[in-house]
Amino acid sequence: PLLGENKKNLDGIINRTTEVGSTMNTMETFKTILxxxxxxxxxxxxxxxxxxxxxxxxxxxxxxxxxxxxxxxxSTMSKTSILDYM
Incomplete structure (x- = not known):
């Protein structure tokens, strides 16, 4: 049972490490964008x-x-009418 408990704890640590790494990558991306x-x-x-x-x-x-x-x-053109040309 102790070996199984250690493996479970190790798997939990690996999962958390993966989550932290993913979060750090996301933060680096945001840092670059900013x-x-x-x-x-x-x-x-x-x-x-x-x-x-x-x-x-x-x-x-x-x-x-x-x-x-x-x-x-x-203004000048609008004052001109057809009668001016006759």
Whole structure:
């Protein structure tokens, strides 16, 4: 009976060791995923924080001028009627 008891205890230890190993593998996988996400977030933050303000303002001014010119052109065209051509 003592030998059977020892084998049962040894099997229990082996099962627990397997569970712990599996849990550690899962945690390593999560650690890798979190590290990759952290790196991606740092890169995104760097892109946002390192915007060249002069370039951003210049781009905004260009877009605004284009928008204003488009509005003016549409306004001018909508004032024209078929009677203007007769």
């Amino acid at each position: 590290s990759e996400q952290n790196l991606a977030l740092q890169e995104n933050r760097k892109e946002i924080e390192d915007v060249d303000l002069a370039v951003a303002i210049s781009d905004l001014a260009y877009i605004n001028a284009t928008y204003e010119a488009t509005l003016k052109a549409v």
